[in-house]
Amino acid sequence: xAKEILNEEGKILLLGNEAIARGALEAGVAIATxxxxxxxxxxxxxxxxxxxxxxxxFEYSTNEKVAVEAAAGAALxxxxxxxxxxxxxxxxxxxxxxxxxxxxVKAGMVIAVADDPNCWSSAQSEQDSRYYARxxxxxxxxxxxxxxxKDLTKKAFELSEKFGIPVFIRTTTRVAYMRSLxxxxxxxxxxxxxxxxxxxxxxNFPPKILEVHExxxxxxxxxxxxxxxxxxxxNRNSKSKIGIIxxxxxxxxxLEALEELNLKIPVLKISMTYPLPEKSIAxxxxxxxxxxxxxxxxxxxxxxxxxxxxxxxxxxxxxxxxLLPIVGEYKPEIMLQAIAKISKKKIPKELIEEKxxxxxxxxxxxxLCAGCPHRASFWSIKKALGSDKIVxxxxxxxxxxxxxxxxxxxxxxxxxxxxxxxxxxxxxxxxPIAFIGDSTFFHAGIPALINAVHNKGNLLVVxxxxxxxxxxxxxxxxxxxxxxxxxxxKAIAIEDIVKACGVENVKVVxxxxxxxxxxxxKEFYSLPGVSVxxxxxxxxxxxxxxxxxxxxxIPKFEFVEQPDEEKAKELEAFGCPAIRKRNGxxxxxxxxxxxxxxxxxxxxxIKPKVEK
Amino acid sequence: xxxxxxxVVGYGGQGVLSLAEIIERAAFKQGFDTKGAELHGxxxxxxxxxxxxxxxxxxxxxxxxxxxxxxxxALEPLEGLRACYYANKEKTILLTDERxxxxxxxxxxxxxxxxxxxxxxxxxxKVETVEASKIVERLTGDIAMSNVFMLGYSIAKNLLPIKxxxxxxxxxxxxxxxxxxxxxxxxxxxxxA
Numbered sequence: 001x002a003k004e005i006l007n008e009e010g011k012i013l014l015l016g017n018e019a020i021a022r023g024a025l026e027a028g029v030a031i032a033t034x035x036x037x038x039x040x041x042x043x044x045x046x047x048x049x050x051x052x053x054x055x056x057x058f059e060y061s062t063n064e065k066v067a068v069e070a071a072a073g074a075a076l077x078x079x080x081x082x083x084x085x086x087x088x089x090x091x092x093x094x095x096x097x098x099x100x101x102x103x104x105v106k107a108g109m110v111i112a113v114a115d116d117p118n119c120w121s122s123a124q125s126e127q128d129s130r131y132y133a134r135x136x137x138x139x140x141x142x143x144x145x146x147x148x149x150k151d152l153t154k155k156a157f158e159l160s161e162k163f164g165i166p167v168f169i170r171t172t173t174r175v176a177y178m179r180s181l182x183x184x185x186x187x188x189x190x191x192x193x194x195x196x197x198x199x200x201x202x203x204n205f206p207p208k209i210l211e212v213h214e215x216x217x218x219x220x221x222x223x224x225x226x227x228x229x230x231x232x233x234x235n236r237n238s239k240s241k242i243g244i245i246x247x248x249x250x251x252x253x254x255l256e257a258l259e260e261l262n263l264k265i266p267v268l269k270i271s272m273t274y275p276l277p278e279k280s281i282a283x284x285x286x287x288x289x290x291x292x293x294x295x296x297x298x299x300x301x302x303x304x305x306x307x308x309x310x311x312x313x314x315x316x317x318x319x320x321x322x323l324l325p326i327v328g329e330y331k332p333e334i335m336l337q338a339i340a341k342i343s344k345k346k347i348p349k350e351l352i353e354e355k356x357x358x359x360x361x362x363x364x365x366x367x368l369c370a371g372c373p374h375r376a377s378f379w380s381i382k383k384a385l386g387s388d389k390i391v392x393x394x395x396x397x398x399x400x401x402x403x404x405x406x407x408x409x410x411x412x413x414x415x416x417x418x419x420x421x422x423x424x425x426x427x428x429x430x431x432p433i434a435f436i437g438d439s440t441f442f443h444a445g446i447p448a449l450i451n452a453v454h455n456k457g458n459l460l461v462v463x464x465x466x467x468x469x470x471x472x473x474x475x476x477x478x479x480x481x482x483x484x485x486x487x488x489x490k491a492i493a494i495e496d497i498v499k500a501c502g503v504e505n506v507k508v509v510x511x512x513x514x515x516x517x518x519x520x521x522k523e524f525y526s527l528p529g530v531s532v533x534x535x536x537x538x539x540x541x542x543x544x545x546x547x548x549x550x551x552x553x554i555p556k557f558e559f560v561e562q563p564d565e566e567k568a569k570e571l572e573a574f575g576c577p578a579i580r581k582r583n584g585x586x587x588x589x590x591x592x593x594x595x596x597x598x599x600x601x602x603x604x605x606i607k608p609k610v611e612k
Numbered sequence: 613x614x615x616x617x618x619x620v621v622g623y624g625g626q627g628v629l630s631l632a633e634i635i636e637r638a639a640f641k642q643g644f645d646t647k648g649a650e651l652h653g654x655x656x657x658x659x660x661x662x663x664x665x666x667x668x669x670x671x672x673x674x675x676x677x678x679x680x681x682x683x684x685x686a687l688e689p690l691e692g693l694r695a696c697y698y699a700n701k702e703k704t705i706l707l708t709d710e711r712x713x714x715x716x717x718x719x720x721x722x723x724x725x726x727x728x729x730x731x732x733x734x735x736x737x738k739v740e741t742v743e744a745s746k747i748v749e750r751l752t753g754d755i756a757m758s759n760v761f762m763l764g765y766s767i768a769k770n771l772l773p774i775k776x777x778x779x780x781x782x783x784x785x786x787x788x789x790x791x792x793x794x795x796x797x798x799x800x801x802x803x804x805a
Contacts (some may be wrong), residue, residue, distance in 0.1 A: 003785065013636060013637060013640050013646060013648075015650075022691070038652050039652065039653065042652070042653065120653070121651070121652065121653035145647070145674075173651070174649060174674060174675065176648060177649060177650045177651060177652060178648065178649055178674040179633065179636050179646075179647065179648035179649075179650065179674075180646065180671075180674065181640065181645065181646065181648045183794055235722060247676075252647075252672045252673045252674065253672070253673050253675075255672040255673075256672040256673040256677070261674065264805055310743025330672045330677070331675055331677065332675055332676075332677035332680070333677045333678040333679075333680075336677065348679075350676060350678075350679035350700055350701075350702075355734065355735065356696050356697055356699070356735055358694060358697055361690070361693055361694050362714075362715050362716075362723060363660075363715065364623055364658075364659055364690065364691070364694075364715040364723070365715070366624065366657040366658055367657060367658040367659070368657070368658075369625070369657065369658065391652050395656060400657065438692070471653060471657075472653055473652065473653070504709065514663045542671065549788075549790075551790075571718075572718045575717075576717075577658060577717050578717075579717060580717040580718065581717070581718040581720060582718070582720035582721060583720075583721060585716075589717075590754070591745075591749070591754055591755045591756075609616030
């Protein structure tokens, strides 16, 4: 986190995510909640670091749905609140988001959601969350850089309070992880003394719903006027008959391309993308012959512009997904080519010559860290039960189990689905194995586990308890004794929950103890019904960082003899990145080894290195 | 100053993110408009990692455009070659550490430094190599601070338009106090290498 985030004034460099947190502080936010998810994780992480200093409340909630509910409770009571998550988080949260438009909020409530075009850190789909604003009847603002991320967050609070409904801030990876200059405003420090006041309008129940629905549409009409005020036009005085309509990060690519091509064509930048500022769009396109609509992912704006043009400029030629891709993220060169095409400009020659071919370069896939307890767990399950079983993955670092050399996971869907889908598969007569992480288990695994027990499913569940939410940056979860604000709390033992779900065969094993793990896995898999192994082993990255900070040495290992052919194959299949082989000789790269020592259980010729 | 286009690459865990952020902070301190693009989360787990930093009078895109890099700093040569997507034969300098980490741990002879350099040369104006991790390992016992060495080295060789003192200020802001002394040693060594 940028240390300067609490500066009173001046210009500083912030990540888009940090800027959203700062914007909330400047708007007088009192409560912030989240469930971590990249590319939104640092919004919550920023609050985690500063909440105590600025006197606000912050929590890592158990999942996105309860995160929304906690934030809503504050907003209903009269405190400004913000909740943040990644796009899939909004899928989980949506059940609690939709009724909020009907209940209304008393104080401003902002829902920050981050999409991930290109799936840089997202496994399930290239989701476009802009559709949610439309289903939920809630306005959506889209910043294009860190400055706007801050300013629009502030604006979102203002609009939310004015109209009495939550407002979305939607970013994409390249805004969330853009580090750019932000001019700071004043942090509002507010009194947190409010009282929930009973109000008949919160009793959201028919026949009132229909009236509120009607009222909502009126609010959206009024909100359009706000959106009109938030539009900006670049190159306004241009005589060009070609124009560009853009929102979000793509604005930067458009302006970059115009500069490089030395073009002065007009650009309409839309900040409120729902409801749309139709008048501004109609006015902008009225004198144009051609317009290029620039938006990553689905052609939502493009379809809207087409509708608007039917009345205001039916002859307008509308470009969008005919020149720009629907899949993946945009890049400056993609924009340059599209704009060069509509403006009949030449493309720089280095963009045409295709000499460089990335496909020819050996891929470096993401992998489990050296010393990762999940590698040991995968290994034990393979050793115990072979490679022919159906194995489900879930959401977390252990998704990497789909890659070689692990090659263990047959499918990965969404949070908690490893257990739910495996239960369904068990009804076909198979007995699957479901891997699920600790944070994921708390998030969405529990109802699925109860379902499997109650409905007599037949599966082995392995809960990978690495004592943290590792993939998103090591946030705490209900299984550890620290809250998001760093306060001590009750750690909820996973095995206790599992027992309470009705599972009779449950055992906690040390993830690094291969022999014990194999024995337990064999035994549990042979038992009918639902069995659960809780594989405990702290995330090695977290453990090593703790060791380094305390000044302790990380144990090192070395080969004192070379493995035979069979053992060599085993070591290769184990796939620790620190176990390397050059010219037929195995060695341990001390710069990569994080000293877990699991390899010594696989090959006795590896021994702790004696310091000379 | 015309916008300077920098791409910093390596594999997850090498300190690519920190290096990019340090350079962005230094550029900002030096008075430049600055934008950076980084990636977090799953992308960091040992896989290829590319960060962008652009600074100058006015910066729009946070991402360097294809064939637009002035400088590529590669903490690992294979990743340096991969970053040649951003290379331009007319202007790009590629500075790379000499330590190759083959993606396949048990097939280490598969890709050699020499091959990688000769490939890189097809796309860039100039390749500069330095035994960064070797020097850093000799100094500190491991290679963790190679990123700070590469920062110092690129300034020492006039590849990066950032002032030495300002760069160090940015390092000091970013690095935990207990590691500062060792980093200082590494940073200074880069100017003697």
